[in-house]
Amino acid sequence: MWAIVFNASFITDFMAAAIRMATPLTFAGLSCTISERSGVFNIGAEGMMLSGAFVAAVGALFTGSAWIGTGFACIIGALLGLLLAVLSITLGANQIVSGVMINILSLGFTSFLSRIIMGSAITQKLPTFETWGIPFLVKIPVFGEIFFRQSPLSYISYAIAVILTFIFFKTTWGLSIRAAGENPRAVDTAGINVCLVRYICVMFSGIFASLGGAFLSVGVVRYFTENMSAGRGFIGLCIVILGKWHPLGAVLAALIFGAVDALQLRLQAFEVGIPYQFLVMLPYICGFIAISGVVGRAQSPEAVGKPYLKEN
Amino acid sequence: MPFLEMKNISKRFVDVVANDRVCFDVERGEVHTLLGENGAGKTTLMNILYGLYSRDEGEIYLDGKLVIISSPYEAIKLHIGMIHQHFMLIPNLSVTENIILGLPSSRGFLLELKKAEENIDNISRKYELRVDPKALVRQLPVGLRQRVEILKALYRKTDILILDEPTSVLTPLEVETFFKIIRRFTEDGLAVIFISHKLNEVMSISDRITVLRGGNVVGTLKKHDTDPNKLAGMMVGKEITLSLDKPCEKKGKRLLEVRGLSVNSEKGGKPLVNNVSFDIHEAEILGVAGVDGNGQGELTDAIAGLQPVSKGQILINGMDVAHLSPRKRIERKLGYIPSDRQRVGLVVDFSVAQNLVLKDFRDTPFSKQRFFLNRRQINTNAERLIKEFDIKVSHGNEKVAFLSGGNQQKVILAREISGKPDVLIAMQATRGLDVGSTKYVQERILEHREKGGATLFISTELDEIIAISDRIAVMYEGEIIGILSGGQEIDLERISLMMAGVREQKTKKSVS
Numbered sequence: 095m096w097a098i099v100f101n102a103s104f105i106t107d108f109m110a111a112a113i114r115m116a117t118p119l120t121f122a123g124l125s126c127t128i129s130e131r132s133g134v135f136n137i138g139a140e141g142m143m144l145s146g147a148f149v150a151a152v153g154a155l156f157t158g159s160a161w162i163g164t165g166f167a168c169i170i171g172a173l174l175g176l177l178l179a180v181l182s183i184t185l186g187a188n189q190i191v192s193g194v195m196i197n198i199l200s201l202g203f204t205s206f207l208s209r210i211i212m213g214s215a216i217t218q219k220l221p222t223f224e225t226w227g228i229p230f231l232v233k234i235p236v237f238g239e240i241f242f243r244q245s246p247l248s249y250i251s252y253a254i255a256v257i258l259t260f261i262f263f264k265t266t267w268g269l270s271i272r273a274a275g276e277n278p279r280a281v282d283t284a285g286i287n288v289c290l291v292r293y294i295c296v297m298f299s300g301i302f303a304s305l306g307g308a309f310l311s312v313g314v315v316r317y318f319t320e321n322m323s324a325g326r327g328f329i330g331l332c333i334v335i336l337g338k339w340h341p342l343g344a345v346l347a348a349l350i351f352g353a354v355d356a357l358q359l360r361l362q363a364f365e366v367g368i369p370y371q372f373l374v375m376l377p378y379i380c381g382f383i384a385i386s387g388v389v390g391r392a393q394s395p396e397a398v399g400k401p402y403l404k405e406n
Numbered sequence: 407m408p409f410l411e412m413k414n415i416s417k418r419f420v421d422v423v424a425n426d427r428v429c430f431d432v433e434r435g436e437v438h439t440l441l442g443e444n445g446a447g448k449t450t451l452m453n454i455l456y457g458l459y460s461r462d463e464g465e466i467y468l469d470g471k472l473v474i475i476s477s478p479y480e481a482i483k484l485h486i487g488m489i490h491q492h493f494m495l496i497p498n499l500s501v502t503e504n505i506i507l508g509l510p511s512s513r514g515f516l517l518e519l520k521k522a523e524e525n526i527d528n529i530s531r532k533y534e535l536r537v538d539p540k541a542l543v544r545q546l547p548v549g550l551r552q553r554v555e556i557l558k559a560l561y562r563k564t565d566i567l568i569l570d571e572p573t574s575v576l577t578p579l580e581v582e583t584f585f586k587i588i589r590r591f592t593e594d595g596l597a598v599i600f601i602s603h604k605l606n607e608v609m610s611i612s613d614r615i616t617v618l619r620g621g622n623v624v625g626t627l628k629k630h631d632t633d634p635n636k637l638a639g640m641m642v643g644k645e646i647t648l649s650l651d652k653p654c655e656k657k658g659k660r661l662l663e664v665r666g667l668s669v670n671s672e673k674g675g676k677p678l679v680n681n682v683s684f685d686i687h688e689a690e691i692l693g694v695a696g697v698d699g700n701g702q703g704e705l706t707d708a709i710a711g712l713q714p715v716s717k718g719q720i721l722i723n724g725m726d727v728a729h730l731s732p733r734k735r736i737e738r739k740l741g742y743i744p745s746d747r748q749r750v751g752l753v754v755d756f757s758v759a760q761n762l763v764l765k766d767f768r769d770t771p772f773s774k775q776r777f778f779l780n781r782r783q784i785n786t787n788a789e790r791l792i793k794e795f796d797i798k799v800s801h802g803n804e805k806v807a808f809l810s811g812g813n814q815q816k817v818i819l820a821r822e823i824s825g826k827p828d829v830l831i832a833m834q835a836t837r838g839l840d841v842g843s844t845k846y847v848q849e850r851i852l853e854h855r856e857k858g859g860a861t862l863f864i865s866t867e868l869d870e871i872i873a874i875s876d877r878i879a880v881m882y883e884g885e886i887i888g889i890l891s892g893g894q895e896i897d898l899e900r901i902s903l904m905m906a907g908v909r910e911q912k913t914k915k916s917v918s
Binding site: 396 | 478
């Protein structure tokens with residue numbers, strides 16, 4: 095078995111898979127990063143991702159374009175983000191409970207509608223994206239094809255991470271976002287509308303999560319199955335911690351989780367004698383290790399999870 | 407026509423009238439003080455001016471023009487700045503980031519940290535408010551954080567500066583410097599509104615003084631037309647003597663000994679309590695002075711068993727309790743009045759009677775077979791203590807949440823003192839209480855002393871510590887800088903130097 099593992103084609107194959115697995119996790123991580131930076135836990139990222147996957151699949155099925163499907167996914171993500179924002183920011187509901195509600199809602203409505211809409215079309219492969227090779231770099235032997243030929247959505251996830259980093263640390267908007275997550279009252283007294291900042295961030299959080307979902311359905315497997323997000327949105331919550339609330343940190347953390355996920359799949363194929371159910375758990379066990387602070391503890395934004403209700 | 411005028415401002419919260427047709431005005435170049443006890447409505451009035459609260463009635467005129475201020479954003483646009491009692495700073499951001507938060511930038515949405523740093527440097531040089539613009543706020547001591555707050559207001563080109571109890575975080579010496587800075591502001595034409603309940607400070611800085619009581623204006627006076635006694639009378643509404651009766655001391659055996667006690671910070675770095683040693687004898691009160699947040703809370707929590715001890719011993723009656731559970735320490739006759747009475751001292755949703763037996767409901771007579779509660783005994787106990795400690799409550803089954811702060815403190819006091827502890831820890835026992843309740847709590851603590859108990863009395867009010875203590879320890883950054891015996895003339899300057907971290911020997915050397 096080990097001979098196979100250290101075979102060159104196995105390693106390149108593994109790395110390609112790790113990067114592919116990492117893309118939805120990157121989106122989930124960025125989704126949770128932006129909402130937590132503004133002070134809101136987005137436990138609903140899982141449901142937003144699943145809804146994104148479903149809506150992207152339906153959109154692609156009817157329009158014949160993966161891109162249009164992904165556009166629809168962004169709309170549903172923004173709407174679910176808006177729902178979470180209304181519940182947890184305006185109404186001051188518990189953020190955890192609101193998020194869980196969105197997850198259950200999403201699971202229910204995607205499972206139900208997918209049977210109605212796609213019941214007969216389930217075997218039909220959905221339209222997908224052409225992969226993009228970066229000129230020149232893609233010609234590098236062995237690694238070029240792994241790192242520089244990817245789905246456009248993967249590039250979009252990296253671009254978002256870079257843009258978010260710039261916004262967070264170089265712009266007045268970013269300062270307001272970071273401050274809202276630390277001490278909303280101070281932000282309020284500085285004359286900034288805390289609710290507006292959080293609304294925008296939570297809606298973008300929804301969009302990012304649903305992009306991750308779109309990648310799952312139209313980007314990779316080219317069909318939709320019930321509960322196909324399978325906990326990736328929750329892993330986003332771990333990724334935030336491992337990435338220390340930094341967008342680029344989230345990209346790295348997602349790569350680690352992606353690698354574990356890819357490894358897990360390969361171990362299944364090799365029949366290592368461990369029931370596959372245990373192997374499937376591997377990323378989540380990694381999650382436990384990540385959040386238990388083994389990798390060095392970073393401080394979460396001080397006010398995350400606490401609704402900010404103005405007294406007047 | 408005054409520069410700023412607030413006319414007939416009223417504000418009601420659910421069940422209290424916080425401001426009742428209050429009129430207040432301030433001119434450029436003057437310090438106008440709002441004086442009153444806690445709950446008199448000073449901060450509410452200023453929160454209305456700053457747009458944090460909406461007013462129910464009344465009008466605000468600026469330069470003779472009617473203005474509507476419904477959010478801090480509008481207040482800032484009108485050049486009103488406010489330094490809140492609890493700082494509105496973000497510890498994880500830098501000084502500059504805190505100051506420019508919410509301000510537009512000339513480069514659109516891009517931050518201009520460099521330019522802002524220069525501007526901050528200019529302002530801080532002009533008013534001698536030195537602070538490193540690049541430092542993270544959490545690395546700064548409290549006094550400097552206040553500077554950041556002031557710089558934040560100045561950076562926004564403030565015409566009216568509201569200071570809500572700004573001196574509570576400063577040592578007496580720092581207060582003097584602070585007042586000098588305020589005078590620079592008024593010379594530059596700023597209108598300063600100063601909120602306080604400390605009479606001596608009010609007399610030293612104000613041009614005019616408005617006294618509030620129960621949400622009403624009692625009167626507005628020029629400083630030259632009044633004196634502290636008159637102001638105190640106006641604040642409280644009745645004559646009150648501020649002196650305490652303290653019979654002379656007798657030294658007995660040591661009841662509490664603390665040896666080399668350290669409490670480490672969870673976040674690493676300097677210990678919160680650093681190698682602290684002292685002892686307290688029978689019938690003795692050791693006062694601990696110091697600016698809030700210098701390890702006093704961690705020290706008392708460590709003695710009470712609420713915070714793990716990293717190093718050292720705590721001996722009650724000669725027995726080391728440093729690693730025993732809080733309950734075991736209570737059994738060894740320790741009483742504790744925590745600073746946060748609603749979160750630590752009481753279960754506010756429980757009744758007065760239940761709160762009074764929180765420490766011994768498991769023992770006879772309050773339980774039968776150590777399992778069933780004995781309601782009758784619990785109620786009898788409540789009736790007795792309510793009478794004995796003069797707790798203003800209709801019956802023992804009333805929820806503690808509905809009691810006033812003073813009465814809540816009396817419930818804690820009754821529970822802790824009625825257990826006849828040998829050692830009583832009183833942490834900020836009079837904070838936020840009105841003058842009457844403060845006096846009551848102090849008298850009860852003195853009574854505990856007379857009965858032979860040892861008391862550790864922690865307060866940030868220096869006057870109170872001097873009045874009540876036999877000896878005074880000064881804490882700074884987790885260490886005890888020195889212990890002064892009470893008999894000698896207490897030198898305010900000496901204590902305040904110690905509160906700022908200057909050690910005794912050093913000062914002597916530098917003087918000679």
